[in-house]
Amino acid sequence: MISTWVSAIVTLMTFVNGVKNEDGIQACAKVHTSSSVVPLGSPVTATCVIKEDCPLVTGQAFHIEWRLDDRLILSSSETNESSRVSKAVISSFNETRAILTCCIQTSPPQVVAGVEIRAGYPPEVPQNLSCQTNLTTPLTITCRWDPGQRETHLPTQYFIHTEIWDANKKRSYELPKGVHHYTIPRPEFVLYSDMKIYVKAVNELGETTSAPLILEPISSAKFDPPKIFQVMSERHRCLRLRWNLSPHQLWVGSNNMNLEIRLKSADSSQWNDPVFARNAKPSRPVDICGLLHWTQYFAQIRVRYQQSPWSEWSSSQSGVTLESAPTGSLDSWMKISGDHMPKQLNISLFWKPSKQFRANGQNVLYIVSVRKLPGEKGQVCSTRENYCTFQLSGRVKKVYVRAVNAAGISPPTEVWIYKPKAHPAVLDVTAVPYGNSSFLVQWESMVSLGLTDHVVEWRPLLKTDLSLIRFEIAQQNLSSIVITGSFEPYKPYGISVYPRFTDGIGLPKTVNAYLRQKAPSMVPKIHVQKTWKSRIELTWDQIPLDQRNGIIQNYTVFYWDQKGPINIVNVDPEERSVILKDLNVYDAFLMVRTLGGSLNGSIIHFEFEPFDAVAVVMIVIASGLGLSLLIIFIVLTCFSEQKRLKGFFWPAVPDPVNSSILRWASESTQVQKVDIHQNYKEDYEEPNPIYLSHLSFLDLPMKLSKEEDDLWIKSAEETSDLGESICGSPFITEYSGSNSDSVPYATVMFSGLCNSPPPKEPHVYLRSESTQPLLETEEPFTPKCYQNLVNDGMTGKQCFFGPSHDCAPKEETDPSGLWEDFPFLRALTMNDTQND
The missing domain is CATH 2.60.40.10 (Immunoglobulins)
Known part of the structure; x- marks a missing residue:
């Protein structure tokens, strides 16, 4: 369908131009419209007239229809005998461009005539016309305007017109389409003569003209930034500026320049409000007053001619006002601490300029004094810094701070001395x-x-x-x-x-x-502090303050083995250790995080033995300590119970040939030899004496029967101990071979006490319970009578066990050798003799 209408439009244009087509057919219809260019949205009326000689309608009935591009529109027909006419009315034409065609209704429809209709708006009045003169080479005037906000949809042509009144010279310049500015060359204007400039806009629907601009070219010139070449102070609170135009524009030499000056102090980032100077001349300096004393200022200027645009600001130049005495008070802050000396205070005093304070000079010196009046007396500090430290007595209540420069001294600032108080407000x-x-x-x-x-x-x-x-x-x-x-x-x-x-x-x-934070510069190294079975304690040092780069939020420990996943443990920033459990072989590293980022440390590797070395060492130490205590206890016991233990493990069986009754008793009750026996000492002492006890004496007035003998043998375990004196010592009622120092040797029974007269019946000697023999051969129950040695050193004969033929005296017998074979009996003899 689209291709059909394209071909129809081509055919239409051929008809309109009156050109034959391939078949040599001439146009057989004509379309008349009110206008081919209409305002957008306005009505359009068109009439189509079919000629009588049109071959398309000869000898046949036909119907005329209208189309706007590819849309069918309503129409009305007027037919008479000489012509065929059809009229179409479009109430509102809202297209910017369209083809209106007249067609004969056939199959397919035949276009017999048509016309192109365009719509738009007339141009708006050009606004905001402005022109600026360029004083640099080449000299020109550049004018600009605003064509308006509405699109015309029609080609619009702009023309700029100039008219110099003094020279009666007019010019008109045509601009290319779509261009809304134009530069007038230097020969077409005069700098100091007024000229009229306006802009005209033209399209098919009409034309408009801007408001005229009357200007003097020099007054529309934008000068280059001027130059300040000197800033000086000749009066208090004033600065004088010397300036000139740009070197490329010195030829202008105008005396009607307007000037603006702006200042800012060296410690400020904002410029003050500009100061306006009218009719300034480059040859005449400008003064700015009302400034602060001894303050450095930066100055900038800009110029224009009458109402021309302002130039750009010049470069900055600085100057300092004259010096005067400081004014205003200081803001102060005092920190106090006690001293080791009684009633002495360490004071740190800080100050800064208040909003009212002005140094008004250079090299300001600050003096702290305990006196309100100025002077060296009472002065405790003098400095050019913003603080001072000194000591004062606790009785001083306040100090005074003054600022001094070359021009004078400021009023004192009073600072009260307030001691710290423990009040957490x-x-x-x-x-x-x-x-x-x-x-x-x-x-x-x-x-x-x-x-x-x-x-x-x-x-x-x-x-x-x-x-x-x-x-x-x-x-x-x-x-x-x-x-x-x-x-x-x-x-x-x-x-x-x-x-x-x-x-x-x-x-x-x-x-x-921190003003801004980032990741720490370093990560502390992990140390293995302690290890247990499948557990480990990891520690790390604190990060130096200059390497933190922010506030530490937390520490994170990552650890893993070759098979398992990565485990994560977060640690508070106040802590620097962590205990990991249920481990075998692991790798780990530490991450440190601040609000500005995080940093990972190096990876460490650790593994555990099947048995924890620390636990093994602790067990060995504990075992060794317990064993040592046991050994010490045993050794001490052995030393204290040496005889008892020796008798238990190695029972001592005395040898009658090598025995001494004096050694059987305990050391505390041993009978010391008297001086008379000193010549026999070497014969009676053995190298390794055997100490025996439990020698029992029973009073037996009559001969023992067999039953009594057994009873006596049974009661031998209950005999007294010879650790005390044999005569008159208390008897120990119990005897146990396992707890005694020695075994019983023999039991001797007497018929009476030691101090009683000699018994009529002989003494009875009983063999000991020991299973070991006293001699190599068994002796008869009643031993032979032996000689007894008298204690007084005189030899005598006594029948100790009764009369016998062996008791006959023998002069040649050696007393010391009588008992060599029976030392036990010798002791009995000695005991008996002493009792006698």
């Missing part, structure tokens, strides 16, 4: 970055009587210089403040808030803050 403090060079400090404080204000103090934690301490004072009803300074990113700052009372300074709250 500030509950909590937070500090967050506020822009690129500030912190927003907020705090919570309790309601306290006598609270006057708060002092916010901050300092860099990596530097200890007191001159870097800064402070701000906030009123008592404030709970936040913005502090500004030369803060560096990634560096820690300590920010403290002190409550200040009428009678003292309360306890501060301090917080560490």
Whole structure:
């Protein structure tokens, strides 16, 4: 369908131009319209007339229809005998461009005539016409205008017209389509003659003309930035500027220049409001007054001719006003601590200029004194810094601070000395970055009587210089403040808030803050502190403050084995150790995180033996300690119970040939030999004497029967101990071979006590219970009578066991050798003799 209408449009254009087609057919219809270019949205009327000689309708009935591009529109027909006419009415033409065709209704429809209709708007009046003269080479005037906001949809032509009144010279310049500015060359205008300039816009629907612009070319010139070549001070609070036009525009030499001057102090980032100077001449300097004393200012200027555009600002030049005595008071902040000396205070005093203070000079010196009147007497400090430290007596209540320069001295600033008081008025403090060079400090404080204000103090934690301490004072009803300074990113700052009372300074709250944070510069190395079976304690050192680059949020330990997943343990920033459990062979590393990023440390490897070495060592130490204590106890017991243990493990069976009754008793009851026996000492003492006990004596007035003999043998275990004296010693009622120092040797029974007269019946000697023989051959029950040795040294004969033929005296017998074979009996003899 589209191709059909394209071919129809081509055919239509051929008809309109009156050109024959391939078949030589001439146009047989004509379309008449009210206008081919109409305002957008206006009505359009068209009439189609079919000629009589049109071959398409000869001899046949036909019907005429209208189409706008490819759309069918309503029409009305008027027929008479001479012609065929059809009329179409379009109530509102909303297309910017369309083809209206007249067709004969056949199959397919035949286009017999048509016309192109365009719609748009007439041009708007050009607005905001402005022209600017360029004084640089080449000299020109450039004019610009605004064509309007509405699109015309029709080709619009612009023309700029100039008219020089003095020369009666008119010019008109045609602009290319779509161009809304034009540059007038230098020969077409005169700098100091008025000229009229206006713009005309033309299209098919009409034309418009802008309001005329009357100007003098020099008054529309934008000058180059002027130059300040000197700033000086000749009066108090005034600066004088000397200036000139740009070197390329000195030829202008105008005396009607307007000038604007702006200033700013060296410590400010904002320019003051410009100062206007009318009819300024380059050859005449300009004075600006009302400035601060001894303050460095930067100055800039710009120029224009009458109402011409302002030039750009010139480059800056600086100057300093004259010096005068300092004025205003200082803001102060005092920190006090006690000294080792009684009633002495260490004072650190800080100050800064208040809003009213002006140094008004250079090389300002600050003097701290305890006297209100100026003078060297009472002076405690003199410095060019913003702080001072000194000692004062506790009786001093206040000090005075003055600023001094070459022109004079300021009024004193009174500073009261308030001692610290333990009053926690500030509950909590937070500090967050506020822009690129500030912190927003907020705090919570309790309601306290006598609270006057708060002092916010901050300092860099990596530097200890007191001159870097800064402070701000906030009123008592404030709970936040913005502090500004030369803060560096990634560096820690300590920010403290002190409550200040009428009678003292309360306890501060301090917080560490960073303007910007990033990942730490290093990660501490992990150390294995302790190991247990399948458990390990890992520790690490604290990161140095200058390497943290932010506030540590937490430590994270990652550990894993070759088969299992990665395990993660988070550790609080206050802790620097962690215990890992149920481990075998693992790798691990530590990650440190701040709000600005995180950094991973190096990987360490650790593994565990089947038995924990620490546990084994502890068990061995405990076992060795217990065994050592046991051995020590046994050794001490052996030394204290040597005889008892020896008798238990190695029973001592005495040898009658080598025995001594004097050694049988315990050491505490041994009978010491008298002096008379000293010549026999070597014969009676053995190298290794055997100590025996339990020698029992029973009083037996009559001969024992067999039953009594058995009873006596049974009661031998209950005999007395010979550890005491044989005669008259108390008897020990119990005997046990396992607890005694020796075994019983024999039991001797007497018919009476030791001090009784000799018995009529002989003494009875009973063999011991020992299973070992006393002699190599068994002896008869009643032994032979032996000689007894008298204690007084005189030889005598006595029948100890009764009369016998062996008791006959023998002069040649040696007393010391009589008992060599029976030392036991010798002891009995000695005992008996002593009792006699």
